[in-house]
Amino acid sequence: MSDTQTYFEIRNLHAETEGIPILKGVDLSIKQGETHALMGPNGSGKSTLANVIMGHPAYEVTDGEIIFMGQNVLELDPEERAQAGLFLAFQYPVAIPGVSVAKFLKSAHDACHPELKSKSSEFLKELRENIKYLEVDDSFINRYLNDGFSGGEKKRMEILQMLTLKPKFAVMDETDSGLDIDALKVVSKGVNKLAGPNFGLLVITHYERILRYIHPDHLHILIEGKIVHSGGPELVKKLEESGYDWVREQFGQEVLVG
Amino acid sequence: MSEAILEAQAADTLPGFDELLFEAIQSEAQPEVLKRKRAEAFSDYIQIATPTNRDEEWRRTDPALFPITEVKRLATLPQLDALPARPADEDFDVVIAVQADGFAIMRNNDTPEKLGITIGSLAEAAEQQPELVEQYLQGKALPAKSGKFEAFNDAFWNVGFFVHIPDNVEWEKGLLIRYNITQPDSLLVPRLVVVAGRNSRAVMAEHLESADDIRFIAVPERELYVDESANFKLVSLQEWGAQSYQITNDWGLVQRDANLNWITLNFGTTRSKMKFGSDVAGPGSAADMDGIFFASGDQHMDQRTLQIHSSPDTYSRLLYKGAVKDVGRSVYQGLIIARPGAIRVDAYQTNNNLVLDNGARADSIPGLLIDADDLKCSHGSTIGNLDPEQLFYLRSRGLDEETARRALILGFFEEVIDRIPQAFIREIVHRNIEAKMES
Numbered sequence: 001m002s003d004t005q006t007y008f009e010i011r012n013l014h015a016e017t018e019g020i021p022i023l024k025g026v027d028l029s030i031k032q033g034e035t036h037a038l039m040g041p042n043g044s045g046k047s048t049l050a051n052v053i054m055g056h057p058a059y060e061v062t063d064g065e066i067i068f069m070g071q072n073v074l075e076l077d078p079e080e081r082a083q084a085g086l087f088l089a090f091q092y093p094v095a096i097p098g099v100s101v102a103k104f105l106k107s108a109h110d111a112c113h114p115e116l117k118s119k120s121s122e123f124l125k126e127l128r129e130n131i132k133y134l135e136v137d138d139s140f141i142n143r144y145l146n147d148g149f150s151g152g153e154k155k156r157m158e159i160l161q162m163l164t165l166k167p168k169f170a171v172m173d174e175t176d177s178g179l180d181i182d183a184l185k186v187v188s189k190g191v192n193k194l195a196g197p198n199f200g201l202l203v204i205t206h207y208e209r210i211l212r213y214i215h216p217d218h219l220h221i222l223i224e225g226k227i228v229h230s231g232g233p234e235l236v237k238k239l240e241e242s243g244y245d246w247v248r249e250q251f252g253q254e255v256l257v258g
Numbered sequence: 259m260s261e262a263i264l265e266a267q268a269a270d271t272l273p274g275f276d277e278l279l280f281e282a283i284q285s286e287a288q289p290e291v292l293k294r295k296r297a298e299a300f301s302d303y304i305q306i307a308t309p310t311n312r313d314e315e316w317r318r319t320d321p322a323l324f325p326i327t328e329v330k331r332l333a334t335l336p337q338l339d340a341l342p343a344r345p346a347d348e349d350f351d352v353v354i355a356v357q358a359d360g361f362a363i364m365r366n367n368d369t370p371e372k373l374g375i376t377i378g379s380l381a382e383a384a385e386q387q388p389e390l391v392e393q394y395l396q397g398k399a400l401p402a403k404s405g406k407f408e409a410f411n412d413a414f415w416n417v418g419f420f421v422h423i424p425d426n427v428e429w430e431k432g433l434l435i436r437y438n439i440t441q442p443d444s445l446l447v448p449r450l451v452v453v454a455g456r457n458s459r460a461v462m463a464e465h466l467e468s469a470d471d472i473r474f475i476a477v478p479e480r481e482l483y484v485d486e487s488a489n490f491k492l493v494s495l496q497e498w499g500a501q502s503y504q505i506t507n508d509w510g511l512v513q514r515d516a517n518l519n520w521i522t523l524n525f526g527t528t529r530s531k532m533k534f535g536s537d538v539a540g541p542g543s544a545a546d547m548d549g550i551f552f553a554s555g556d557q558h559m560d561q562r563t564l565q566i567h568s569s570p571d572t573y574s575r576l577l578y579k580g581a582v583k584d585v586g587r588s589v590y591q592g593l594i595i596a597r598p599g600a601i602r603v604d605a606y607q608t609n610n611n612l613v614l615d616n617g618a619r620a621d622s623i624p625g626l627l628i629d630a631d632d633l634k635c636s637h638g639s640t641i642g643n644l645d646p647e648q649l650f651y652l653r654s655r656g657l658d659e660e661t662a663r664r665a666l667i668l669g670f671f672e673e674v675i676d677r678i679p680q681a682f683i684r685e686i687v688h689r690n691i692e693a694k695m696e697s
Binding site for chain 1: 320645646647648651652653654655656657658660661662664665668669670671672673
């Protein structure tokens with residue numbers, strides 16, 4: 001895929017839930033290999049955008065489109081989006097009692113990569129390596145998915161799933177919220193392992209600190225369902241040098257917590 | 259009206275299960291104590307009114323649904339030398355196999371003999387140890403007077419087993435009792451009495467099967483006596499065939515510091531009415547009651563549980579998980595009873611139900627009857643379809659909707675399946691759940 005061709009693009013996206021419009025014309029274009037950060041105050045539609053990208057049934061898209069590698073994502077079921085290489089790290093992952101982590105990850109992996117259907121032993125070997133890399137306890141894989149997990153464990157579990165499924169494009173929905181600095185470093189380490197020329201990433205955040213570990217190429221500010229400001233590498237460089245106060249001054253304290 | 263007719267009206271018998279049949283049973287050769295006990299039970303049976311759907315207990319499951327009068331009681335089952343073995347038999351020291359034409363007690367080794375464990379038909383045990391057996395035929399595990407079908411079982415049982423585990427015995431591999439009935443229009447009335455002696459430890463399993471293409475009725479009764487500091491576990495896997503019916507009455511009596519764990523797994527029958535009660539009767543005793551039921555097609559499953567606390571410092575936990583699908587129907591009625599003086603009781607009852615189709619229905623009716631204070635008694639029940647957030651989560655990871663639904667349904671039951679000690683039963687449970695999801 002050439003650099004100029006669109007990798008992931010959202011055009012004029014409108015979405016609502018229970019009849020209430022949330023997204024009111026979002027435009028966003030992400031090239032392969034890029035990391036974008038999306039910031040905005042509570043209620044601006046950040047999580048809605050993440051869920052709409054993945055196809056959550058509670059949201060209805062009323063206008064616009066999402067194109068990923070030439071495919072109209074909105075026509076796909078959530079599982080088809082995952083199989084196409086999209087991934088969402090949930091803000092609040094649900095607990096699924098009775099479904100073990102190892103079994104779930106194996107079936108998810110095989111569903112997303114039928115061409116790589118691995119033997120259980122090989123799969124477990126790689127899983128154990130990833131678990132070690134994310135500094136997670138080995139007993140994790142025999143536990144029920146997110147069941148009884150602490151907040152930090154759930155977030156690591158999301159990153160572990162991301163490493164296992166090797167998506168082409170991932171959305172991280174406030175994965176950094178509620179993490180202490182050590183956990184944040186581990187999460188960033190996991191993300192940076194996947195980062196590269198064949199990966200695209202949209203980091204939704206409320207906090208400045210994660211941007212010190214996951215360096216975005218572009219920044220977007222979402223307010224009331226619309227992207228009100230976008231900036232490229234020059235802006236990022238400026239912000240890194242002089243801090244994010246400018247964002248807060250222009251768009252409000254709520255947009256980005258220091 | 260002649261006197262004879264008046265008398266006949268006074269005796270409340272189910273047609274065909276009357277004096278005539280009873281006399282025929284009593285004329286069979288059997289130990290004196292059993293004959294006497296049958297006679298006492300028969301006199302209770304004819305005095306207890308046949309329940310109708312006007313009785314609270316039968317309001318949601320009409321007794322008329324059970325065609326007892328259209329089937330024939332299998333003649334008291336004779337003991338056979340052996341019946342064909344099955345692979346899972348090897349997991350147990352002893353296996354009792356029951357068919358319509360007889361039962362066989364098959365010993366894989368002499369461990370039970372060495373440990374002094376009695377395993378036999380009620381007749382054989384009553385012949386050899388009449389005093390011991392009689393002690394446990396008093397209905398002491400029952401919290402109150404017999405009901406109609408308990409008296410029915412005690413009078414008309416046609417296959418009965420007595421298991422006695424002596425004090426201080428640890429019985430690791432235990433006993434499997436498996437039933438497989440293929441005789442059309444037959445009635446099986448199994449009676450089981452198990453005694454776990456003081457400080458003993460044992461595990462038992464039951465596997466109940468009948469052919470899918472025959473009409474068949476089972477009216478089982480089980481009495482479990484768990485003596486001081488004993489630890490007893492029973493797993494009952496019920497896979498009666500598609501045209502079968504069952505009415506069960508099961509009771510466990512748990513003495514001081516003892517533990518009873520009973521797991522009931524109900525997949526079969528077209529109509530079933532099940533009652534299970536435990537009484538943590540001695541201080542410090544505990545009962546864990548776990549259950550799975552899954553009603554698909556037009557199955558109707560009605561379960562009633564009682565957690566009775568007769569003593570202070572007692573503990574009970576109940577977890578029943580059920581699913582209904584197609585036009586299946588389930589009823590769960592649970593009652594926690596704390597008797598006067600039963601202080602510092604800790605009791606909890608949980609019944610979770612998955613309703614998988616619009617035509618299916620689950621009723622959950624929890625209840626507390628508290629005659630004591632200073633206790634923790636509570637219940638929780640849920641009824642609902644699969645959680646859409648869980649479904650979306652799994653689908654967002656690439657699992658198609660059907661696979662995700664299956665994973666969630668199996669996962670829902672896993673909490674109970676995890677507690678089943680026998681691997682072969684866990685496998686059969688998985689198979690049953692999968693088959694029901696498929697159908």
